[in-house]
Amino acid sequence: MAHPSQTRIPATYMRGGTSKGVFFRLQDLPERCQVPGAERDKLFMRVIGSPDPYAAQIDGMGGATSSTSKCVILSASSQPNHDVDYLYGQVSIDKPFVDWSGNCGNLSTAAGAFAIHAGLVDPARIPENGVCAVRIWQANINKTIIAHVPVSNGQVQETGDFELDGVTFPAAEIVLEFLDPSDDGEEGGSMFPTGNLVDDLEVPGVGTFKATLISAGIPTVFVNAEEIGYSGTELREQINGDPEQLARFEKIRVAGALRMGLIKSAEEAATRQHTPKLAFVAKPKDYLSSSGKTVHASEVDLLVRALSMGKLHHAMMGTCAVAIGTAAAIPGTLVNLAAGDGAREAVSFGHPSGTLRVGAQATLVGGQWAVTKAIMSRSARILMEGSVRVPGDSF
Structure with missing residues (x-):
């Protein structure tokens, strides 16, 4: 019996902070997966190797941990004063679903670097040498993140001496600013949903x-x-x-x-x-x-x-x-x-x-706590780039 051949999809495998994920440009996805829905979820599950009753993700790009069972989509931003839209999917390891309910802070680091690598940032905004402030719209939670990405000779500087506990090798430091991080944006509630600190x-x-x-x-x-x-x-x-x-x-x-x-x-x-x-x-x-x-x-x-x-x-x-x-x-x-x-x-x-x-x-402010921004340093680098392949009938 004939079986459909595999589909090739341009992708980049990246580490961001203490996580890893498969990164896609929106326009590189199959047309039916360029919009939210069951087809996109099925594609990402097959890319990662889920659902896997063995909880090993052997037949996919996942690493059988929550830190490595992730997919990311980036596109030119639909929001004013932003460079890119960043959408994150947490792929369940042993169950058939992708959770879109929140962000991944670690991969936010890689999103800033990937935006430059993938040509999604206006070249006029990228210094020949220095730091590029990539303005990211986090589409899961409708928040702004600014990734300060080091640039050398017009390209993302990935190597360096910044050490991050949980990551074996040093790399270049990327400073992240999470603007107005309170409230997840989904429920429209306050930072403390119950109104209490405890x-x-x-x-x-x-x-x-x-x-x-x-x-x-x-x-x-x-x-x-x-x-x-x-x-x-x-x-x-x-x-x-x-x-x-x-x-x-x-x-x-x-x-x-x-x-x-x-x-x-x-x-x-x-x-x-x-x-x-x-x-x-x-x-x-x-x-x-x-x-x-x-x-x-x-x-x-x-x-x-x-x-x-x-x-x-x-x-x-x-x-x-x-x-x-x-x-x-x-x-x-x-x-x-x-x-x-x-x-x-x-x-x-x-x-x-x-x-x-x-x-x-x-x-x-007015009896309510508010946070203007949170700041931390991470690092990111490309591990592999090219294409992922998935069976043509899997999504």
Whole structure:
């Protein structure tokens, strides 16, 4: 029996921060996939190798973790005073869906670099040598990100000596500015959907915990590590190998999603794995990072561990780092209290792979907290470019 041949689609495989993804220009996608819908989702699942009951993504570009099961579309911006529109899809590893409910902060770094590589930035705006401020419209959440991308001889400078915990090799530093990161733009609510800096979150069958429910960078549920039986120094292996505990974490996340108004029923959470994130915080302690390097309590303001797509993240999601920086800047949140309370414009936190510093500017306006921007540094580089191939009948 004859089978359809494979379809070739121009694509670029990139690392951005501590994530990797397959990047496409919108105009390079098959015509029926240039608009949102089932065909686009099927294409991206097949590119990545999902759904995979083996949870390995062997027959695709995915790396079987939430950090590597990602696709990105860039196009010339539809918004005034922006260079590119950036749309991000988090591909489920073992289930047949793509989650479009939020951004990837790490791949925002690569989006800025790719925009220049792919010819989507006006050449007149790119210096021969210097830094190009790529103005990105994040189309998932309707927010502006500015990526300050270094340029050498008219091309993106990818190599350098900037080191990022969670990434083995140094590269060139890219500074990201997340403008007005509060509220995910989807629900039209405030930065604190419940109106409280701290809530008593009742989790059926688990218990009631103090929680900070914030929508900044990405909707995030913060709880205290000690209150849920952890120290805040845990590494991936201590969490991800325990299905019972992962199920408990998911119940907490679902309760937070319901309380934030992101879902209407617990069942709906199964198709919204990307948001909200769940993170637990603790006061500084010495611990051994996943690379074997000791992180000293004196180096950080607090410890944070975050889960993505049901598993503990190996480092920290960029959008969750924005949420951490924002919450840390607001006195009274659990994140701020773990960092020692009081006003601050930047925070350094410990995660499984090491440390990260993020800044945020928070102000109280009319009794409501607002954040003008959050800033952090990442890096990005092209790993491979050319075409991906997928069976012609798969989308």
